Amino acid sequence: MLRMPEGAAGRLVSGVLVALGGWAFVKLTDTGDAVSQPWYLHTVTALLAIGLYGSAYGISRGMVRRDVRTVVLAVTVGVLLKVLLISAVMFLFFAEPVSLLLGLAVAQIDPLSVGAMMARSRMSARGKSILLAWASFDDPITALLTVYLSSLVLTGTAPGGGALAYLGNLGLNLLFAGVVLAGWRLALRFKDRLNPRLVKAAALVVLAGLMAFAVWQVLLLGVALIGLFYRPGIAGLLDRTLAAAFYLATFALGMLLVGGVDLGRAAVLGLAAFAAQMVIGGLVIARGLPATDRVRLALGQQNGITAILLALALVPAYPEAVAVIAPAVLIVNILHVVANGLWNRTERTRFPDLTSESSPSPIGRPVS
Secondary structure, three states: OOOOOOOHHHHHHHHHHHHHHHHHHHHHOOOOOHHHOOHHHHHHHHHHHHHHHHHHHOOOHHHHHHOHHHHHHHHHHHHHHHHHHHHHHHHHHHOOOOHHHHHHHHHOOOHHHHHHHHOOOOOOHHHHHHHHHHHHHHHHHHHHHHHHHHHHHHHOOOOOOOHHHHHHHHHHHHHHHHHHHHHHHHHHHHHHHOOHHHHHHHHHHHHHHHHHHHHHHOOHHHHHHHOOOOOOOOHHHHHHHHHHHHHHHHHHHHHHHHHOOOHHHHHHHHHHHHHHHHHHHHHHHOOOOOHHHHHHHHOOOOOOHHHHHHHHHHOOOOOOHHHHHHHHHHHHHHHHHHHHHHHHHHHHHHOOOOOOOOOOOOOOOOOO
16 A cells, blocks of 8 residues: 655655656656646646645644634745745845745745654644644745746746736635535535445545535645635545655655756755755744754755645746756755754754653544
8 A cells, every 4th residue: 555654764665766756757767848748747747736736735724723813824924934035045145036936946844754753753842833834834824925926037028918817816816725625515405314335425426526626726725725614524535646746746846856866955945945944944933842843844845746746837938947947856855854853863862851742643534
């Protein structure tokens, strides 16, 4: 049964091996130029939609409601400040407009990794809910901004109407989520009168249709929003689907690495992303939290499926995207494993009596 390894180190190793498999596949076969094919971006968008839905599906709504102000601060101000810090560092070193897109691609925290980490974390329940909500909702924000701004940054032209087009797309996302919410609430009224298996099967068919429509119209924020409430009891299936999406995206990433990597830009990008999380997470978002929570939030930066998929999405317009972002993701995750491993030892020595409170559920196992 396909599942993601639970430990951060295990996920890092498995991701590297799958990427190497993609690289070897291209070296040994003649695959042609997949990036130029019409299905390429549709496939990347579909995988991104799956990841965003899974991110929101794992959020504990009750815990978020209890600390909504800090959560909103994290997923708005926190995300934007991180992007600006990362992009500013990249621009300082390389003075390229594409620095903004590179900053967006790695600014998010991987919710799959955060969800798996929660079971063993000694953070408070409040700290866990903030980190998981942040990790879940920075994905659609950075994904939407990357998709929208890539044309503006790389060609100097805003897609179809500029700011009005962006606001229009935002409105469509909210309308999509609102219609689905109304339909879901209506369906819940009749759920107990019908066969449970039939209800679940129908819900899955509807979900597949909703995802297909969202991919067609690029309603990525809408996908994340429906994940907050459209939860037809598919925890195990969603876990396996997310694992498959991650490995497929990582394999594709490896296929595009045959042209080599840009270690200079990647090193600056990876270090900037990890440092930005330390500044924003540890000093801005974590104000008022216990010391151990502040450290965990500061060291919370991990990159996963969203960063990989944004790299793949940028390739048609910016061919060097994978060469920079892929090794940057590796650098960020190595820093995460090392820094958190050192803090684990320190925490056990300095706070031996600290106990973990009830945590939000891992991705795929929401608690209402």
